Amino acid sequence: MCTYITEKASIFGSAKGPEGWFRVDTANVYFDHPFHAPLDHSLNIDFVNEAAGSPTRVAVEISAESARDLVEKILAALAAGEASHTAGESPAAG
């Protein structure tokens, strides 16, 4: 089915589109029909700068299974990365 149900995440960072890097402040996340991925429904994420009027976006369409795996990998990367960077910054590290 098609709906307008959309989860909005306020984010801080940058994305790289066809014209280079740009600042992003919002990720629009929704589960609906894709435009390109060969799926009936996909988990879609649009990274945009809403404050600038969303002149461009970085768009991703992945399967529900991929999205769940991605969530786990994001959390794992954060946990491992933050831990290693914190250890590296510790004055006690040898």
Next chain:
Amino acid sequence: MAYRGMLAENVTVRGHGGDVIEAYYARPLGAAPVPGIVVIHHAPGWDEWTFEIVRRLAHHGYAAISPHLYHRHGPGSFDDMAARARAAGGMNDAQVMGDVQGSIEFLRNQTYASGKIGVIGFCSGGRHTVLAASQLKGIDAAVDCWGGGILPSERFPVSENRPVPPIQLTEHLSAPLLGIFGNDDQSPSPAEVDQHEEALKRAGKSYEFHRYDGAGHAFFCWERPAYRQEQAVDAWTKVFAFYERYLSTADVPAGAAVS
């Protein structure tokens, strides 16, 4: 040898609020009067599939036009505009009705217009078709292809953009209605289609529903996994028979012979 030809091009229409918006238009070539059909595109946007529908209708003898309902969210590709529209809360019913009305006027103003007007919509466009046939004047035949949100639901709550569920306007439906649905669809679900049908019966409206087993949402869309060839071919025959019945006049039979 008989000649067949069509003109297909981008045009503009004056839509809601007097805004000039782009539209895709196709018509059979020749001076003979032809009926007009407004094509209301689906939520994914004003895409190539929609243009193919417009040309298909022209091939069958109709002047067909599809207004770009996301025009105001430009510039960019059609999917970028659809994404902006989604982020902004989706289509606004009053604005869509204004754009459809402007498209009806465009069709009526052509020198070769027969005076008969049909509407067809897909997905959100199906819902808009029911709205248009309930709120606008001058529509002679309406075709709703798998329009969800006829009834209020969690997926389609009442909102500022969509304040009135179409089912609440059933008494005002002023055109015969053809509905095309897949029984595997979740929006509209078979139960929702049942409720819509009950409302139409209670109100004594002219309608015919065709529901297809083994098909879900968007089963006409050949470029999607949802495409169902056998069901789509049969449903298109229903659409063209419906338009021939209701868009013909004594002098101008609707629908070109397709050999």
